[in-house]
């Protein structure tokens with residue numbers, strides 16, 4: 271693939287700064303990895319191919335100067351850009367000596383950042399406006415779509431699939447978060463290792479800890495033998511922590527330790543065991559808001575959110591609807607032994623609807639329509655609510671009375687002017703319907 275999108279690693283102990291720079295980089299179409307400490311940064315460098323390092327200097331524990339030295343020794347060609355909130359000539363000099371190409375003082379503007387990046391990045395990696403289109407088939411590990419948001423999403427998966435950086439997938443329900451987690455694993459270089467999916471919302475709170483980390487014989491009543499948890503089972507591969515927003519606080523604390531120490535401890539066990547596993551977490555709740563309201567640990571949030579994937583809502587890539595529909599027609603068509611097509615009007619209706627339930631809703635609607643139809647899906651086989659939502663969103667707003675009148679006409683048309691049937695659908699008696707028609 272001929273993408274020329276640079277991977278930029280930002281290192282700063284200030285989370286707000288990390289988020290801010292990430293946003294600015296994304297706007298400029300760069301791909302951002304975030305690390306809140308030098309130790310994390312080094313582990314990201316090891317597993318990912320980074321094109322530019324942006325680092326703060328003053329950080330607790332190991333500082334930025336040490337990181338610059340490390341990078342100079344291990345990745346001598348990697349360009350570096352230093353940012354700091356403490357502009358001291360001394361720091362600048364030291365940074366220059368360790369090979370930093372440029373130096374930015376906080377606060378800086380978007381333009382200053384952009385200029386510094388342009389100066390630091392090799393020209394072959396400068397952002398080109400015309401991004402290469404994916405030429406392979408439309409489906410990527412079962413993910414369908416060739417709209418721009420989907421291209422971007424697949425580009426991101428390509429970048430993260432071969433390294434162990436933790437990925438946080440966020441998006442509305444039915445947007446394919448689980449599908450993406452699986453794609454990251456099965457397209458990546460540890461595809462032969464296990465992929466273990468855990469629904470953090472589906473396991474009773476008191477069992478979650480032992481399910482995740484395993485337990486030692488005798489740890490609690492009923493623990494008759496040593497047992498491994500999901501983490502040990504996923505060793506070498508990927509653990510998918512679905513609905514991470516539902517993980518109780520005590521489990522959040524344990525997860526944080528796993529991420530920090532890269533080791534797990536079974537319930538009832540004193541010793542920890544080293545574990546090499548990639549964590550992919552997903553949620554459809556707004557984790558950032560949960561952090562702000564104290565329901566989710568802030569430090570865990572940032573540890574999970576090294577790479578952030580946001581799944582687009584279907585209403586933001588409606589151009590993929592025909593492709594998706596086609597795919598579900600084939601899938602369920604062969605399941606029910608039918609060859610069914612969508613009429614143009616039906617396709618049109620699908621494209622105008624707002625899709626609060628996203629791709630899952632589309633899939634369900636197509637599946638149901640196939641059951642209801644012989645060889646063609648017309649608007650009749652599509653649920654009524656698709657039609658209402660259009661009459662209210664795409665035409666000028668009408669009074670209740672007018673809407674009622676139109677709707678009665680619509681139902682009568684549907685029943686071939688059969689008033690009894692229409693009254694039944696409208697759930698009013700025939701007399702009321704007659705009166706309404708008279709009015």
Ligand SMILES: Nc1ncnc2c1ncn2[C@@H]1O[C@H](COP(=O)(O)OP(=O)(O)OP(=O)(O)O)[C@@H](O)[C@H]1O
Pocket residue numbers: 412413414415441442443444445446447448449450553554594629630633
């Ligand atoms: N881009 C896509 N291409 C093909 N199928 C898709 C796509 N996105 C979602 N789907 C399908 O839609 C259904 C829902 O997807 P998935 O379970 O991954 O959603 P989710 O984001 O995890 O939703 P939730 O938050 O409700 O758990 C699945 O059957 C999945 O295969």
Ligand SMILES: [Mg+2]
Pocket residue numbers: 447448512
């Ligand atoms: Mg899901």
